[in-house]
Amino acid sequence: MPKSNNSKKTPPTEPIKSLQYDLFAHFITNDQVDTSNAVEVWESIPKYFFSPQQIKKLRTESGLAEPYKWNYTYDGIPCMVKIQPALIEQTDGSYKAFFPSITEELIEEALKKILTDQQYGLHDPQSTETWVRFSLSMLEKELTARGRSRNKNQIKHAIEVMSSCIITLYKNNKELWKGSILQDLVTVGREEYLADANSYHIARLPLFISHAIDKLNYRQFNYARLMSCNDQLTRWIYKQLIHRYKQASYSNDYHFMFSSLECNSGLLQQGRAIDNRKKVLRALDELKERQIIHTYDIDNRKEGRSIVDVKYTIKPTQDFIKEQKAANKRMTNNLHQATPQMKRLNKK
Template identity: 60%
Template structure:
């Protein structure tokens, strides 16, 4: 299938202008998060889990995972990327933590109008980058990866295939980075200073068009060592909008299963993992405190679920208020420009 060529010139777009503007005194610390796209579990497989699903002789099959979102049932099938090794053999790679961090760096780069293009007519969004840009961005945020690791991550993101179903209906299929092309060199991802361009999934474009992207403290996210901490933090950003000292927020352990990150053999180990993630969020200035309440089964002999009640930090409250103001300002600007927000069926 031929690749879609990237736009050659910037395209005027009110929606992209709003996406690129933040309510903050420190632009470098702020980025955008897109709830529906972030909720698709895609970075949860560890090498140990991959080994379990790999046949004794051969490569792993695509991985299938089901989850719930807003009362709807979804299934994601992840087909790994097949990359050529130095010895000429091919190895399957699922997207993981490094790819998650590279995507965060690319979303940050996208918010810079020198490196992003949004086509409101085709509803396509492109990001322009070099390996060195990603390297510097990750290093600045304490998540250093070398250029070889970044190059591999880009290849994995471009060559893995995600297929998303709502119920039994397929609603989307594609890679995390689509139509990856080099711009300035013939050598494919060889020159770390060469510019490359990739089209982002339609969920990103739809969020820009619908003014749904929410600003958040990306610097604080990147301080989190644990993937589960980052997943919970993103969830709080989208769900705990009216964060306040007098307005505590709670969620259930069973809800966190949707992340795909709680796959220890024993539930007690999974619950310890959640506790450690919440402790990290507290240490990194997201939470003031949290409480854990076990929910017993009808017999009262076992724990069937866990309720987590959290109190936000002052920083998190301020950041959520800034995100709310940004959204209000953006909607007001869109209204003044007579921009009609398109409807999207998910």
């Protein structure tokens, strides 16, 4: 995992030639428009699990809120994320606290897709910085095309939340990284920003993404399929399959536990355990509907009459198998092309 770097940055004034970025922007697929990249270490951090009802409960009467902490595990290592909400000024001059939620999740996915277009992305391997250029109109158009329409005011609000909330990541109780989802946001003057939805803005993406580009630690996936998923939990499980079920085949199934999903996603916070288990089943059914998994089996683990955990075993569809094979081939090709350069850099 990359270390924290909170110093103020400014975007490079000229394009930078980078083999790593060239590889990041090129996919092995017949559908470039519908393909994007997933970065496991960054996306494993639970940060978009807040519902409007939960946010309302976390606010004080004055509209403010304290940072929220969530414990989870990554590769068996105890981790914790602390999310300090964005304080956004309201029309009456007061401030209200906002945590990142569904809209911010979808906009991040749209920005990572935009990043793969080399006229809008910039990666500097020397300083491990990655920048993405965008406009509110671009994001509105992209979200609408993917069936996730948001108006410009909603997008503008989400960008403010993503650039103003502070995420602190702890690993084994030690602070590892601290920053915002969109860092060092550069815009035109505030009045122009609010008035002109076509003005370009540029933001530095978290160090996790830059580090992944440098080290080739990302996977291509079906971005259109992800954005078609209605439920957050469906999208979370799909991302886990992308990263963890690399050798998907008819003869090789994949399983995960309810307890792990509950801990690591942050998305199972219904009042009753039975309601959380029903939510998982709805997500699995949607994965079938989206042609990601073919079948799934449930193994309830009981103590007496009580269900204490559930094991879910899935089998993939032919579409998912093909997509994972393409992702594996691309990873092999990328390593073959980049290894000589990476060896030279490591010797310096």
